[in-house]
Amino acid sequence: MVSPTPPTPHPPCPVTGEPATRLVQWVSARLLTDLWRYTFKVDVRPSFKGTRRFGLWESPTGLYFFDPMVQGDAGFYTSLYARLNIRHYPREGHPRAEFRLAARHVAEGARVLDVGCGFGAFRHEVRHARYTGLDPHFSGEPGSDWARIETLTDHLKGHEGAYDVASAFQVLEHVEDPVGMLTDMVRAVRPGGQVIIGVPHVPAAHTRIPNYLINAVPHHLTWWTKDALLAIAGRVGLVNARVETAPWADVDGLVYWMERCSPVKCRDRHYRHSWAWHASALVGFLAGWVMWKIKPVPKTRDEGASLLLVAEKPAG
Numbered sequence: 001m002v003s004p005t006p007p008t009p010h011p012p013c014p015v016t017g018e019p020a021t022r023l024v025q026w027v028s029a030r031l032l033t034d035l036w037r038y039t040f041k042v043d044v045r046p047s048f049k050g051t052r053r054f055g056l057w058e059s060p061t062g063l064y065f066f067d068p069m070v071q072g073d074a075g076f077y078t079s080l081y082a083r084l085n086i087r088h089y090p091r092e093g094h095p096r097a098e099f100r101l102a103a104r105h106v107a108e109g110a111r112v113l114d115v116g117c118g119f120g121a122f123r124h125e126v127r128h129a130r131y132t133g134l135d136p137h138f139s140g141e142p143g144s145d146w147a148r149i150e151t152l153t154d155h156l157k158g159h160e161g162a163y164d165v166a167s168a169f170q171v172l173e174h175v176e177d178p179v180g181m182l183t184d185m186v187r188a189v190r191p192g193g194q195v196i197i198g199v200p201h202v203p204a205a206h207t208r209i210p211n212y213l214i215n216a217v218p219h220h221l222t223w224w225t226k227d228a229l230l231a232i233a234g235r236v237g238l239v240n241a242r243v244e245t246a247p248w249a250d251v252d253g254l255v256y257w258m259e260r261c262s263p264v265k266c267r268d269r270h271y272r273h274s275w276a277w278h279a280s281a282l283v284g285f286l287a288g289w290v291m292w293k294i295k296p297v298p299k300t301r302d303e304g305a306s307l308l309l310v311a312e313k314p315a316g
Contacts, residue, residue, distance in 0.1 A: 011067040013059030014178055014222065015232045020057035024064065027054045027216070027231055027271045031092065035271075042079045047218040054217055062225035064202050069176045072218035077137055080219070090251040092124040098169060098198040098246035099125045100306045105194060105310050110164040113188050115152055115181075116171035120144075129165070142237045152184045161190050169198040170306070173220045180235045192315040195238060198246065199224040201307045205259035208266045209284060210277040215270070215298065229309040238311035245304040250296035252305045259290035 010019040029051050036044045048070055055067045072080075090096050103125040106112060110129045114122050117133030123146060133147045134155055148155060168186040175181050185195050202223040206212055214220065222228075226243045233241035248256050259265070262284030264277055 008055075011055070011057060013061065013063060013116060014065055014069060014176075015061060015063055015228055016059065018060050020059050020065075022058050024056040024058055025269050025271070027056060027066075029053055031273050032213075032216055033216070035211055035216075039107040039213055040080055040083050042076060044072070044076060046221055047076045058079070059072055059228070061228040061231045062202070063228035064223035065206075066217045066221050066314075068168075070218050071174065071176045072222065074137055076218055090121045090249075091119075092121070094123060094251050095249065096169065096246065096251060097199070097249040098306050101244055101246055101308050102167060102169075102196045102198065102310070106165055107198060111162065112165045112167060113155075113159075113163040113185075115166060115168040115185060115188075116174075117147070121133070122167065122169060130299060132163075138311065139218045144277060152181065156184060156187055160187050161187050163176060164195060165189065165196060167196040169201065170201050172197055173224065176221065178222060179232060182232055182238075186236050186238065186313050189313050190315045191313055193313050194251065195233075195309075195311050196311065197229065197309040198219055198306050199309075201225060201303065204305075205256050205302045207270065208259050209255070209262055210264045210266055210281050211271055212266075212281075224307055225305060229307060233309060233311045239314050241311035244308045244310070246306045246308055248298045248300065248305045253296050253298050254288055254292040255293040255305070256300065256302075257295075259288075261287035261291060293300045 006047065012019060016309045029048050033044055033048065036042045046187055051068060051070060056064060057067055058064055099122050106126045106129050108128045112126055112129045112131045114131065117135050118134040123131040123133065131146050134150065134152060136149060136151045153307060166188045168185065172178050172181060189195060200220065202221060202225060205225060215223065229243050230241050262280050264280035
């Protein structure tokens with residue numbers, strides 16, 4: 001008699017440590033490797049480190065996370081962002097909507113540390129503040145006085161408690177230890193200072209696009225919910241936490257239209273080798289591009305483009 005296969009243990013949520021509530025799907029590393037190679041001409045094998053499959057799990061907070069959580073290396077991001085021409089997305093005059101929401105919470109003359117700043121697009125929305133951008137891979141231009149090309153851990157050695165605001169936009173979902181990153185951001189601000197986080201969320205348009213790689217390992221490791229953001233804020237000791245929904249802007253409107261124009265809409269399966277899925281993704285991109293050029297800022301009442309967490313470090 002053949003013994004039954006023991007059930008797969010549910011991995012812990014990277015925010016709360018509680019076991020995941022369900023497995024959304026298994027995704028083979030080979031499928032993702034091929035998709036990254038053919039879609040973006042990026043080799044993810046060094047980042048995958050021999051992993052053969054990934055589980056996409058849902059936690060009690062609604063957070064989706066990949067297990068194992070394998071973060072892209074410097075070579076991956078350099079190659080990918082060169083393909084995406086990330087220097088022009090977002091940019092001055094074309095910010096994410098979450099930038100403008102966040103700027104409302106930044107006081108005149110406040111010292112702002114923008115973690116994972118890229119080319120510093122947020123600084124254009126906080127000209128009234130003293131802005132420092134931090135990114136270990138590709139921040140700034142030669143001679144930029146606002147950019148520091150170093151990790152947050154290294155920066156804290158001489159700047160703990162030096163800022164009024166620490167922000168990170170579309171960064172938390174990229175790291176293997178989101179609690180550790182947010183803990184360090186709390187250390188960067190003074191007592192009573194603010195921490196501001198912008199993340200992609202679920203459910204949302206990008207989670208319904210078939211084989212949407214920007215949301216896959218080793219790029220995005222987590223998909224967030226309001227409950228997950230409030231949970232991580234409490235985990236690191238932040239208070240007065242609130243979450244806002246950022247609407248669509250022209251820089252991310254393409255994603256909205258890709259989902260609207262895709263014949264296949266994902267639900268509980270997001271990555272699959274199927275010619276119908278590949279064709280749907282292509283149709284969604286091409287038709288979505290046309291619609292984006294016609295109507296770059298969608299007027300909709302859907303789930304919005306992202307979530308924004310604003311919270312405070314206790315004044316004591």
